[in-house]
Amino acid sequence: MVNLKFDKVTHVLFDLDGLLLDSEGLYGEAYKRVCARYGAEFTWELHASVLGFQGQEVVAKIIETFNLPTSKEAFLQEVQQECSMLLPDAKLMPGAEKLVKHLHKHGIPIALATSSSEDSVRTKMQNHKEFLGYFHHLTMGSTDPEVTRGKPDPSIFLVCASRFPDKPKPEDCLVFEDAVNGMKAANAANMQVVVVPDARIDKNLFQSATLVLDSLEEFKPEQFDLPAYD
CATH class of the missing domain: 1.10.150.240 (Putative phosphatase; domain 2)
Structure with a gap:
């Protein structure tokens, strides 16, 4: 895994439930x-x-x-x-805070793309407000009028990427997901996708992912030309 090399990215989009938050x-x-x-x-x-x-x-x-x-x-x-x-x-998943803080510290534009509603995010993240502050913006699909359909439709990732000031191209974005539907949405958006699935889900379902990990703790940012951990 150490020698794997993928296309360079400049922006990162994160799912929330099951990926960053153990919810x-x-x-x-x-x-x-x-x-x-x-x-x-x-x-x-x-x-x-x-x-x-x-x-x-x-x-x-x-x-x-x-x-x-x-x-x-x-x-x-x-x-x-x-x-x-x-x-x-709900607690943060292993490796979530380390990765998000690292990217924020190095000026990598990051955003949240969750299917949850605004009220739901407020409820489950009430003890993680500082963590939410690392993201440039939050796109909450269930209550966002621009997100016309849920995953596996690519709408949420395309809308989320469009809200960065420099409006990156889809191929310059890396998505982090935990679910098959999220992976399919990222694929449809023409974005690379790192999947960290629940251990009970058949890994064969993630063959179209760019990379599949057992934990965010395994992620090596430099594989996507992002700043390496210190």
Whole structure:
């Protein structure tokens, strides 16, 4: 891995849940609790299939899968109530703070591209406000009018990149993701993508990724002509 060399990048876009923030398990617990009220079991397989989706899309798939007698709005409200109690406890993933602070210190333009809503980000990042301050801007897909579709559509990454003052070309951007849908979105945006997936997901699903790692701690910035760690 040390000798791998990829195309040079100038800007970096980060997903949030499951990549920088250890929140996917908390989301899973929220969906599991609400599904149980309807006699349905929210399995890991179903969870994995919706990673990277916007909230409305996740809810729509759950209701369709189990044919639940409720509306998307009502179900989502129940989930949000559970999330408001669970998400503030979310911790940063190993290597996340080191990498983000390093890129910020060296003047590399970085931004957040998450499918979450503004309220959700505020809830789960309330104990990580300083960390959020390292990003040039935050693009929050579920409440951003310019993000027309959720991942695997490339919209969120293209919109996010366009908000840097120098408007980099897609091929000059590197995306960090944890999910198949996020990888596909980066591919569709013509951006290189480093994937750090959940260990339970089949690695064969990430063959179109530029690089697959077990942890952000393994990332070597110099492989993309970014400043190396001191």
